[in-house]
Amino acid sequence: MNITVLGTGIVGQIIAAKLAGLGHAVTIGTRDVEKTLAKNTKDGMGNPPFSEWYNQNKNKSKIKLAAYADAAPSAELLFNCTSGQASVDAIKALGNTSKGKILIDVANPLDFSKGFPPSLSVVNTDSLGEVIQRTFPDIKVVKTLNTMTCFIMVNPAIVPGDHDVFVSGNDEGAKTKAKEILQSFGWTNSNIIDLGDITTARGTEQLLPIWVRLMKSMNTPMFNFKIVKA
């Protein structure tokens, strides 16, 4: 499949590499290709600059890099891996090329303006997933994978045994397609929990406040939530 990944951060890199490894034709979208490639500083988490990763991966995985306006014309599926604060602008920059497409939204509206732990910039009676769906009614938004580190998103076997991934969205066909992608990442059907329409993204985005605190108290992002039933 032709898949466009929005965002050049660690989440976009990990998702793009996984999709390419599965045989998809992947284009990464960014605001400014030259600026993205010229950046030579590590990110806030200490990950190397995008260009370093890209130089190692572009030939091996045939991953393309393009400005948003040129990234998605032939895409059959979009992955939003931008930061939550940048998501709406990034999708806007796709212009008409996003119309009618499925967007898998893994972003969270984290607000680091007051430091760590972040609060949420959209919360309680709204969610980033809903904001995106409302702003782009022609896109089919499926919120998923946003409740774990990107390393587990594409390789659930890192965490032993059963643990879960949540799905929220208004379009059943889009959710079916998203679940197929999840299964190709290694998620078993019994660990994919469909919460309902896109308003249920309020539930998964509000897992982040405990996620960031668990990461701090456990000193690792390598964990996931499991819903255990009686």
Next chain:
Amino acid sequence: MNITVLGTGIVGQIIAAKLAGLGHAVTIGTRDVEKTLAKNTKDGMGNPPFSEWYNQNKNKSKIKLAAYADAAPSAELLFNCTSGQASVDAIKALGNTSKGKILIDVANPLDFSKGFPPSLSVVNTDSLGEVIQRTFPDIKVVKTLNTMTCFIMVNPAIVPGDHDVFVSGNDEGAKTKAKEILQSFGWTNSNIIDLGDITTARGTEQLLPIWVRLMKSMNTPMFNFKIVKA
């Protein structure tokens, strides 16, 4: 121990009965004893009126009922089982009898004013646990047990295998005491996750938005969260 449980709803009943069963001397606090006993309608979840439960339990368990002002003078520990919206007023009504005491806060700031699913009336950069701690600086607040149905709070074995309970609070001694109570309820030490100070209650209270949606999609409240580590 002398323990006062604030709140006569199903959570207060289940906690009071468990504590009494463990040999504690339990007093349930309420706004107006006569009114509480005169109520003859089921609650929003279809549970029988308090008086029906109380008549079956008061002799068997020697549970007392008292107005807030008279409920806590000899208490060594307080349990907040009121609804989140009523918690501050209930604790205020204890007057000076709350001073210096540990309060185990299991309430959530659920706002049902727009129907189901509820939103949160305190959220994101604050939490009910913090509101209570701030309003009553002489009380040692420990937030715990608020992320599951009351039936699992007092009987974790209902849910098979490992699953977790979270603890938040500023006072280490109070948290140690709360953890002892949790262990007496059946929680093993490895399933008690201490998140840190009372601000971490933001994390556990914001689990409610997904909890209420999971309850709806799974059609049962009989489940709990487990943090699975890599």
